[in-house]
Amino acid sequence: MDRKETFFKYITEGNTTKGDYIPVGAAMLDGETVTGAHVKIPLKTMNRHGLIAGATGTGKTKSLQVLAENLSDKGIPVLLMDIKGDLSGLAQPSPGHPKIDERHEKIGLPFEAKPFPVEILTLSEQDGVRLRATVSEFGPVLLSRILDLSEAQSGVVAVIFQYCDDNKLPLLDLKDFKKILQFATQEGKAEFSEAYGRISTASTGAILRKVVELEQQGADLFFGETSFDTQDLLRVDDDGRGYINILRLTDIQDRPKLFSTFMLSLLAEIYSTFPEQGDSDRPELILFIDEAHLIFNEASKALLNQIESIVKLIRSKGVGLYFVTQNPTDVPEAVLGQLGLKIQHALRAFTAKDRKAIKLTAQNYPDSEYYDTAEVLTSLGIGEALVSALDEKGRPTPLAATMMRAPMSRMDVLTDAELNTLLSNSKMVKKYNETIDRDSAYEMLNEKIKQAEADEAKEKARKEKEALKKAESKAKAKTSTRRRSTAMNPVVKVLTSATFIRSVFGILTKVMKK
Structure with missing residues (x-):
């Protein structure tokens, strides 16, 4: 048996699966695709989280698109964080291309062009289903971590929430929260002191400044009603395909605190509302977080700790988190160690720091007699990646340099007319895009x-x-x-x-x- 035959057996036996799976491409040896040596990702282990990394222009977004499409076809809903604005094309079929046909012939998989059920979501004033949450839903602990408050200031926030609970004052938006902060040290000072002890004006002033900072990043659009129900992320269409929910974030790249706020609140809400799944055969929901460094670079230590805790715990709810970024070092080690699937596109070594990062990255992958991992990382072409997954027993599958299959949907954005048609047919837009400003703490305190x-x-x-x-x-x-x-x-x-x-x-x- 020659080396190529041995390699074929090594890949196919290592990728044997009894359950359902996603074939992402075919393994490569010495720069050539080994047709039929399919690299598979078992659905059973997709709640073990993952990473898609690589330099700009190496095909990360297309790999994300392939995973999202195949999950949808399996009836598994997906949520995509679209930072660059290039994922809406999932709603339209691929126009096809001779190079796509050639690629799939090498891989040994048929190519089918088709659209997928898509819902466009937004955190800002962009068109789409508006995502909101109330201040009360955040709770004092999460809100304190978002605002990066000291222990004393967090205690003040806890007292504020308790007062609102005791007096039936709904905390819906940030103006409610600011009003109760002012009330606690002005008109209601005596009332607060008698029931909860004296509240420092310096503490409430510091908290107010943090709230204003959050407002400047657009958080006043996020806090309020109608509050988004995370169960609406689990919809399937009439054909049984999971909806691909695309959150448009193109206008908040320079507002990482708002992005972090949303992500943490969403993960916390999912964790608190989704039932325990245990070790099921398929995930309930998969989240892809593009440009993941935006979360981690600007996050406080308290916020990072919260994210790390949720990453560790949320898989038991049948939820998988996939971080998409340029370099694996963008993701904290505590999180990186929890990621079962790694799709690593090419890295470029322009500096000594780059070469050091590549060596560190290579050490994150299983050893292979067929590859010098560090060398392969710099020689991969566009649409090629090193893939390491977990099999159904939780063991790493053989490391494979993989020619990735092409997306079945359009690898481009929707036109304005296509986007308007999609939104006009959306039931979710009708449900969530009406702004409600009912009497809450702000109005009630003013009345009081x-x-x-x-x-x-x-x-x-x-x-x-x-x-x-x-x-x-x-x-x-x-x-x-x-x-x-x-x-x-x-x-x-x-x-x-x-x-x-x-x-x-x-x-x-x-x-x-x-």
Whole structure:
């Protein structure tokens, strides 16, 4: 048996699977594709997370597209974070090309051009299904981590949430949260101090500044109602294909805090609402996070810890996370160690730092007698990648330099007319794009302050009226006392007595007679 035959057996036996799987391409040896040596990813292990990495222009996005298409065909919904804006073409079939036919002939897989069920989502004012969450849904712990608060400031946030719960004040958007922060140290200071202890003005001021910073990145559009139901990510179409939900993020590349806020809230909501799956044969939902470094580069230590915890735990809910980035070193080691599937496209060694990164990357893959991994990483062509997955027993499959299959959908964006047609037919747009601003903490506290001011004005008027009555009463009493005092005077008594008056009138009568 020659080397090529041995390699074919090594790949095919190592990729044997009893359950359902996704064939991503055919293995390559010495730069040539070995037709029929298919590299397979078992559905059973796709909740073990993964990484798609490689330099710009090496085919990362196309590999993501291939995985999303095949998952959809298997009835598994997908959520894609579309940072560059080049994934909407999934809704239209590939126009085909002779090079695609040639590629698939080498791989030994038929090519079929077709569209997929797509839903366009948005966090901003772009067209699409609006994603929102309320401040209450975040909760004090998650909100504190998003804002990167100190322990004392986090304690203040916990008290604020408790007060709102106790007084039935809904915290829906950021204006609600800012209003209650101001209320706690101004109009409601006495009430807070009595029930929860004194709240520092310095702490609430620092928290307000962090909230304003978040607002400047567009978070005021994200917080509010109608709140997005994560169960709507699990829809399938009439043909049983999973929906590919594409979140358009092209206008928030310079607002990483908003991106991190959304990602963490989404993962936390999924983890809290999805039922435990255990070791099932297929995942419930797969998330692809493009340009993943945007999450990790700007994240605080507390936020990173939260992400790492969720990555470790969420697979039990049947959810797989796939990070797409240029270099594996963009992903923290604690997260990288949790990733079962790795699709590594070519890396470029332009500097000593690049060469060092390639050596480190090569060490993340299983040893192979057929490849010098570090060398292969720099010699892979466009649409070629090193692939290492987990088999159904959780063991690494043979490392394979792989010619990746081509996407079945369009490798380009939708036209404006196509996008408008897609959105006009969306039931989700009708469900989520109406802005609701019902009475919440902001309105209720303003009403409470207004009522308190009215009550205070009434009390002031009552006191003034009582004071006036007292003054009048006092004046009357003083007049009465003066009169009594005058009446008690002996001289006055004599002068006003009846005997004295009769005597005086008697004298006057006599004088007048004379």
